[in-house]
Amino acid sequence: MHIYPALPQPVRLASLFVRRFLPWYFLLQPAAIFRMYLAYASAFLQVFSFIFLLKTLFSPWKGIADTYPDNLFQVVRVSQVFTLNCTARVVGAVVRLITIAVGIIVQSTLVVVFAAMLITWIAFPGFVLFGVHYLFQALASA
Numbered sequence: 385m386h387i388y389p390a391l392p393q394p395v396r397l398a399s400l401f402v403r404r405f406l407p408w409y410f411l412l413q414p415a416a417i418f419r420m421y422l423a424y425a426s427a428f429l430q431v432f433s434f435i436f437l438l439k440t441l442f443s444p445w446k447g448i449a450d451t452y453p454d455n456l457f458q459v460v461r462v463s464q465v466f467t468l469n470c471t472a473r474v475v476g477a478v479v480r481l482i483t484i485a486v487g488i489i490v491q492s493t494l495v496v497v498f499a500a501m502l503i504t505w506i507a508f509p510g511f512v513l514f515g516v517h518y519l520f521q522a523l524a525s526a
Contacts, residue, residue: 409509414502421498428494432487437480444469445476 449472450465 410506414505417498417502417505421494424494424498425491428487428490432483432490434484434487437484437487440476441480442473442477444472445479446472448472 448468450468452465453461456462
């Protein structure tokens with residue numbers, strides 16, 4: 385048994401709207417969108433591993449390297465080893481630089497997509513109100 389009389393339905397609905405919906409829409413859901421962005425950004429940081437790529441930028445590609453002969457007077461063999469090692473390092477650097485560039489593009493795209501998603505989420509009620517206002521103006525002028 386309630387001591388206080390029941391509130392009329394519109395008042396309860398307005399109270400529910402202010403106490404539950406508005407905090408969810410403007411606080412909780414944007415925070416969830418931001419947490420989702422952080423999860424994706426973290427996953428892509430692990431996939432591209434920028435620190436590791438920078439640390440190993442000039443390492444030979446796939447560890448392909450040859451050892452120099454003990455007798456350094458074998459000029460042909462030394463030049464072959466030098467050429468192979470330099471080529472493996474250049475290929476490794478090129479592949480890692482391309483991977484870094486792709487990772488930066490992916491992270492930038494992720495920031496833009498989630499920023500657009502967050503802005504759209506927050507601005508959507510304004511779009512709806514504008515659409516309803518435009519609809520009533522169009523109906524009134526018809």
